[in-house]
Amino acid sequence: MRSRIKSRLIFGILGLSLSFYSCEKKKKEQSLFELIPAEKSGVVFENSLQSTDSLNILEYLYFYNGGGVAAGDINNDGLVDLFFTGNQVPNKLYLNKGNFQFEDISESSGVQSVKGWSNGVIFGDVNGDGFLDIYISQVGDYKGIQGHNRLLINQGDLTFEEKSEQYGVNFKGFGTHAAFLDFDRDGDLDLYLLNHGVKSPEVFAQSENRYKPDEGGDKLLKNLSVEGEDRFVDITESAGIYSSILGFGLGVAVEDFNRDGWPDLYVSNDFTENDYLYLNQQDGTFEESLESLIANTSRYSMGNDAADLNGDGKPDIITTDMLPEDPEIWMKSVGEDKVEVYSIKKQFNYGDQYVRNHLQLNQGKKGFSEIALYAGTFASDWSWSPLIFDMDNDGLMDIHITNGIVKRPNDLDFIQYSQDADPNMTFSELRKRQIDMLPSVKLPNYAFQNLGNLKFEQAQSSWGLDQESYSNGSTYADLDNDGDLDLIINNLDQQAFIYQNQSERLNRNFVQISLSSSSKNPFGIGAEVQVFAGKRVFRQFLSTSRGFQSGTSTILTFGLGEIDAIDSVQVNWPEGEQETFKNIPINTLQNLQKGNGELRESKLRVEEEILSDSPFNWIHQEKNSIKESDREYLIPRSYAISGPAIAVADVNGDGLEDVYLGGAKDQAGELHLQQADRSFEKIENPTFNQLARAEDIVATFADLNGDGALDLYVASGGNELEQGNLFLFDRVFLGNGAGQFTFFPNALPPIGENTAAIAPSDVNGDGALDLFIGASNVAGDYGASPKSYLLINNGKGQFRDQTEEWFGEDIDFGMVNTVKWSDLDQDGTDELLLSGEWQGVRVFKKSGSKFEEIFPKGLENSAGWINELQLADINGDGLPDILTGNLGLNSKLKASPEKPIYLYHHDFDENGQADPLIFHFMGENLVPFATRDDLIKQIPGIKRKHPSYQEYAQIKSPEDLFPKSTLDQVTPKKVVEFRSGAYLQNSDGSFTFQPFPWEAQLSPILAIHWDKDTKTLILGGNFSGYRVDLGKAAASSLSAWKWDEGQWKKGQLDESLPLHAEVRALFAIKKQVFALTHDSPIYPLGQIQE
Template structure:
């Protein structure tokens, strides 16, 4: 053999070897030819029964896993809507045997939906409960219970157990709701559209025997209907598609979460421990998915608290997004709330558990909000790193929400109503909806990375139900997916390198699998928490084992097991990479659910303080005049100003009023309570919108006068209600309006702050301009007002700060001496603005070019002066929109706004855009643009002509280049650390500060450690339905470490639990020695906290 030939052989062997050792993806399909699982849920539509006749025709079947013969291997059962169901016996090594016929579980006929495996008769063998649809469109049949005979055969016995429900059934969940050590069942059902389905929310009180949910209590093996007495809704407006179980409030009793499609709220039933439930969605969750599909519950950030995810239909693909019906109009959205429905938006919702009985919705900031037409979410630690990842199945056979299809229906309404168009012709107008499923890797808390492409080679399918289970007993979780018109799929998990612990449970005699058991795992100081509730996702039932990934940990420090009923046990120093069996009989003692914690840092004392103020917002809706603006401008109050106005040594407060409602001055009493000052002092008829307030000594007489800025987006110049007002103080707290002290001005003021700009011994003013009323995007006028004495002010902007006059849409500003020259400099923030600094050069303000502040453009709401590291230099904390938004700008891909009169109708149009790759797309869809600019309808007849078009394919380049262009590079709220020498370092605030817009910041030392802490307030309900309500914050307390970094105490430890739109925070020294924090909320009562 020649050397050349030998080398060639070596090369070939090396290449082959490399190919053989090429890393596999985390998940890979097991071919049906290998597994033996050839099941397919094949649908056949005809003119008599199809998606037009039955709105849930494309919802698919279910899947359940469980060890039916107790051989240690998980078996699989699929339901088919029209064909026969299939049961596959696991023979090991991903090989399965179809035993459906011999087992007697095919369930022929009827329309099958969800399936559950549970030991219903508590004999140690898993039974199979199949949900079916009956009494509709010629479909007959009732739910079926296949009792396991212990010999791989089953006997249908639903009637014998009282489980032979006939109606519109979706899924059943077996659990012990009354802690009597047997399994009860919640039967989730769904409605179909009728005239009775629409109306006020009180319709949920009307019972419906076919569509209403049922709660059935296990009384000695017979299931008894206790729905009504238990407080469960059982009406025709319940469109139940998902059920989740968890002990949300950690009191030892199982609570219930129900996903409802369409207009009805989701339900969150808190268990009252007496056989009844209280529906609590409105008090615990601020908004939910509009078309809630499946749901899942799990602790995603390892804090021991369960989170909730619900799925909807928001597409990620730009073309599909613009061609799909999305959010409702603003008018319908608000109308539904007047009908008694909670806020709902068309996207996936991830509800983060705050631990105080409330949830914050963070789906957008975690990256899981848009996964198209989605069905089953599953939290499971697929890579065994200790954090739960997320699998989402999705797809639909045909898209009935396609906008062009809806347009076709509308155009042919008469023909459709008179059956002149066949159902098949209608269905042909719907586009196909096959898409890839989604896989998200948990990045260690509340951030997920889309790893669909890297973790698996996913195919386009219509995947509805799915489950996880360790099918090959190798310690990691595999996936099983039920598809429509395609074979079911098994995805084998190839995880290597991380360790696991698998827990099997032996419960009570009436609950052999220990359903409802809680397990806390501790490894290397990290906590994991799981509850055993197999029925989850969508129409499915997962494994009856708990699988914990522990990463590289070689040992589990301890396991705390809490059994249903409260029995508990602790295991220590548990070896990893094994399966352990825990027996309820070995539990010692009862777990103490009532744990006494430390008193909260902040305590609400509103009632004790006697400060009784309610802000009443006038009903003006900005969107009625400006269709394309992202949120309202006219709801930024109330502002609060604090000073000792009557010279008694106690601080007082003025709280601003909205248009038509005057503000109020509150004087502090010697006992720390407050009393109203004479309301007549500040009364104006009609009352203007008070947008900013400042106490300062205007006339140099030693007392605190009051400047009130005016504004509002409804008043057009020269409306006198836009004029600011100045009130002189007589030193005893009596104020009088000073006519002529201010020049006439018709701007919307957003902030007023005082400084002796020219060092002449009196206070001058900066007044920031927010917007030009009715012309969002046109730059308003900001002003420098020099005090020309006594207490009279003149606009000197053009002379002392010409670049400032039209600097942008200002929201807030502070004075601080940045260069230590004795003159205070001006720092300004605003919407679409960078952080902007004007240096004071001997009484003149010059805009500074500061590289550290380059490309800081955001939607800034507020800025607060502080010293976070105690170095004597002024630091700043800035509140932005936050990252919990559909818009996620960056320096490389900014959010933009083009402002121009594109259609030449003498009104401004605002075109907001975002980027995907190198393409820039309009935020608004075709219909929204048509509403503002009707000419768009002529340019794009169909939605499919418009969808997927970039901004330069919709508007002429000349029009875009002639537009005023705004950019935003960041929406993160930050701390801005002063490094000296006009240098700054930006530090992103913790995730809790990014959940919602921050409008108010208080800097203070709440724990007396010498470091400045922060209290943040925000939210913004009045955004367009496309954005949804920004309401994930309930106030946040950040504890500073003296280095510009912060820790976040638990919500229950902080003591903040504030709903609504917080617009101001003010710190007041109490007469009793403590300090008050005044909280101003838009269109709501003010609150007072103490520390």
């Protein structure tokens, strides 16, 4: 019996093994990429490192940055060759012999004679002889390392001569990488040198130091080849290039970012210094323009790449950082700056930086929208080289990112405990112990497949790219001339990866373009190539410097998917000429020679800035006296930057609409009366000035005392004052019908809340307007429900609190941001609708002299961070629909009914103060959003239960943090939906959610305007008040939509509103719509166009 059982067990295991082997074999056969063994390819390169007492990651922080790899056809035989850089091992040059077989010609070619610590490498023809030369960036004169940057001139016979000194490009210092570009369009290739500092990055200085040149900083070198000289001259300072000790350059991209026909530069800097976006001024100089065009960047910016990701013809930018996707690694790694450090950096004039990959969507003249959190590309661990290319030839550009570091110096346990040592240890012994403490984690690289609409899905496993490694530089090239791009990666302490792309199995089409010119730039480096096919336009820019320390070939590959013909190819040559080439067959490599196409007049131009004069000379000006995080360390957002208030009505009976603008704290509100010429005149009101200490959050005009003249209700908030403070009291001003208002101090009960919403309605049917007042938060106690009010009017403008009489004494309205009255069911009586944070759309129906909450089907999964509600009949069926402005999808926080986000609000340490703890899912783990340090600051006892970061990283649920008996006392609030959208009402009173288009999910929506006549929807967004862990939201200030046949179609607005402005309200005067913003002017918006 035992023997039979054993036999069955063996055969069962064998069957499972065969099944597993069969599945793995099938997976391998079907993978998009196949890893070619070194024994087959002949590429036997391993960038091996050995640390010493004097040279290791603690002495040289970039010790494990690794090497690069460049692709280029060095002998013009139609096969792309490969060059690998080594740090402590020699560089290698491999000649492509076809069929994925390479010959190591490093010694015979002369390149192996180049010694030293090599980092970046690129190909480019510096002397215009038609053969690609090689430029290598090196480290020199540091910790025994001797070297300088090298220029290897191709002799045309598979040999190279080192001539960096002769050409004046023998920079000695800390060379990271370089890029060739014809910045002055004179026909030869100039050179940008990307270098890094060695000062302690933890000690940051005033940002003004970036204007002080340093001999080790970045350089711009002008090529004098067209002048007949084989040398470069340093024009760094005169060209406007920063060259200071602040720069820790790890990535450089050359692109025409503003589409004016001149090459620009993006430089990514590690540590404190900002990234640089240099726009070519067409006169031999650059203007650094990052602050005006980009709202925020990676904090530890590493490699970068630039290409058109969404097919709109504009180059987008990706920068990599170190945010882990794995919750365990994330919870024990250095994260965002603490609030205090972040504030200091801002005072030192550094930009907004966050620890994650950034994906900058090019929006033209207005700048860039950062969308990595929406796209799904924000976390790929310790990342180096991002490459944007069409990996599966489907016509959509995908992203590949290398990652990994042998020793992780950002491990928090290491940082905290590495100095603890036996006092008898020698320095050498201490260093060895510290290095041994550094964790090592090998991970796969990341591949992100483009799904369209700028959404990406991880594909490294399904595409066969999930080998674990410490990978650094990478490039792509069509190594076997089959029309798809193969992938080459330089690894640390591991053989280099060469992946064969097998997209030809998918029967997708392509076209490949190479360029030829009789200029000193014969390969056309710096050209823009556009492929036109029907309504599709495919655009690429020919740069041989990409990713991290690496370079791509001079052949451009365009995946076409199922497109079976192209109309034309347009080349915008580096010198400025434009040519069109027709009759280009697909599935071929076409060499386009300058002068053989149809010459076109240049149509590349910078978009004209639209300037619109506003009739309002007014700006909301915040002057916050406290930092909310000092009082509530875990508060996820600021309420101190709420507002401004706006109310619009004809207050003097002249038939023209007037405007009240509510000020911030210590900024008086203002009444502006419209004049016959459509201008506005400010009306002085001494009482407004006397009450300027109160911060105006919302306001409304309504006839509150029944005299036929409009009165003004102004609500206070701002979260700076404690509940019940005099300047938190809401205010009523009685109007006389002539535009004059008088403060009525006896109108209201003492409402000392952070009011966020006002909604007038005649609740009891006595002919007098009553008010519902919604409050957003309790100062000092985030997560607690403030008191919202139903105020009943006595007919004379005096109000009594009758909330409990109408709603019951146990009513909890939650954290209310928005309130509306609407007759949803068309029975002649208005229902109350409200929403806010940690709750969905809530509906209260009047029944006699009571309100009862009802739960219409379709609203049960609406809980979010809702900022705004509007009611409108979107689809013209006679039933009001509900429009919601929510957080959106461009956030670290992700929510769904299956994986909600929870808020546990409870006094966990029994110190008399409630603790607001947010838990969110990372993978299948429900983990705290707060870091261990932040939690300990809020609840010191956490340190005893989780004495190390490693132990803290084992938390997989709230039960791992607190006893079940404690959690049982808490009813957590939750969020399941962050999308903004429309809840369309059905005939049976239920609702169907239709999210707004993806472009409207890139920022939180705080303002909604619906024009029923034109069926036009305008959405206003952006919010800078989220805590550092979440980051500012500044991707989309405005979008416009037309409702057409059951769907939203994008509209166009001629407006001057900045992309990164924060829109808090949209209001109309006649048909002119205005955007009210935070800390910036009021902007008029143009007419909607299809």
